[in-house]
Amino acid sequence: MATHRFRPTRYFSVIGAAEPCLRVADGDTVVTDTIDASGLDAREIAVGSRPNPMTGPFYIEGAEPGDTLAVHIDRLTPSRATGWTYSPLALTVLEPAAIKDRPSSERHVWEIDGEAGTVRLREPVRGLEDFSPPLQPMIGCFGVAPAGGQALSTATSAQNGGNMDYRLFAPGTTAWFPVSVPGALFYLGDGHACQGDGEIVGTGIETSFEMEVTFRVLKRTISWPRGETADDIFTIGNARPLDQALQHATTEMSRWLGEDYGLDARAASHLMGQVVRYDVGNVFNPAFTVACRIAKRWLTKL
Template identity: 85%
Template sequence: MATHRFTPTRYHNAIGTAEPCFRLADGDTLITDTIDASGLDAHEVAVAPRPNPMTGPFFIEGAEPGDTLAVRIDRLTPSRATGWTYSPLALTVLDPAAIIDRPPVQRVVWDINRNAGTVKLQEPSPGLEDFAPEIAPMIGCFGVAPAGGQAFSTATSAQNGGNMDYRLFAPGTTAWFPVSVPGALFYLGDGHACQGDGEITGTGIETSFEMQVTFQVLKRSIAWPRGETAEDIFCVGNARPLDQALQHATTEMSRWLGEDYGLDARAASHLMGQVVRYDVGNVFNPAYTVACRIAKRWLTRR
């Protein structure tokens, strides 16, 4: 087990099979830099999902198709004192009748005050002069290469992860991804200093980051991304329409409860029916994201 510092010189706008930029062993820790998509203009973001520049791919020794790559998010540190977002609300979250009154797309800059632990608009809109939410770093887009030589734009997501924009992919969380190619070929990027559920303006507070993650290869198979925090376990479904994403996440959670907690389908339904929570990840990009989450206090491992 070792810690490696990698400085990228190129970035990718797709997650797929590509020449690895660096190799790590099972158990190793990676510290690397990510950048945001600040070069795109407002018109491009308004008419199409933007690509997210990814750092990677990283080859993880011992990861083989059928395995699971566990990625513990150790630290996410903004490397700039500013970030940016767009307004107004995305077309996908508005009633069709409200779209005609939607104002033009506008790009704004936020100050990231690490000492105060807050973010604040440089030029506040009326009524937001004192608005200063807490910094809450998260990874918007990360995952592993899909099977069959495929490559997915970093504007979307699938079974291999991708642009999920789920707020619980934050420091302290361990994310699990199904491995489909030798070495897993792991990518990460799209760091947000703060974001509400859904990424409903098409952006979190986008900025560059130094990220630290630790890898573990698990000799088990999963179908969709999973995650674990100190308090919860969750499964992620990525699809469109939204109900299909929910179905993927729910089915994966039912499987997990059987595999690790000894609950058959009927017992899992009793538990999930009363204590499950659903979180909305990305609802802006081509595939939507839903997380099916259960508090660990209801669970006993077997």
């Protein structure tokens, strides 16, 4: 098991089959840089020019179609002291009658204080002069190449992962992705210094990061992304409308409870019906994201 330090010179705005930037072994760790859309002007963009530039793809030796790639998020460190967001709230989260009253779109700069562990508007708007939420780094967009030779925009998400903007994709979490091509071809980027559920203004606090992740190849098959934290397991559905994303996430959780915890469909329904929690990921971009989450304390005796 080795640690690789990779400095990218090009970035991708799609997730798909491309020449690997680095080949690593099962169990290896990669430390690499990611940039947000504000860093594109002076950088080479390998495919396209829209936001969410991805670093990658990383080829993981031994990963074959039908396997699962487990990606442990070891560390996410902002590499500059500012980030940015937009206001106001997105059209997708407002009642139609309220849209006409929205203020104009504006870009706002945030100060990132790594020592204090907080973020703050550089020019606070009225009423938010003392607003200083915690620094909570997360990965907005990451995943593996999809099946069928597709290349999916980093604006959206699907079974391969992508732009999910789910807050639990943070340090300490292990994310699982279904492998569809040899080597998995893993991409990552879109680091957020902080973000509420849903990415409801169209961005988190976008900034550049140094990211550290560790790969494991699991000889098992999953259909949708999964994840595990110290306290929870969760499954991800990506689709539009929102209820379809919820259906994918719920079905994947039921499968997981059967495969790893020995619960048949009826037992899984009893458990899920009482203790499941649903979290909203991205509700701004073309595909919405729903996470189906269960606390591990309910699974310890299974």
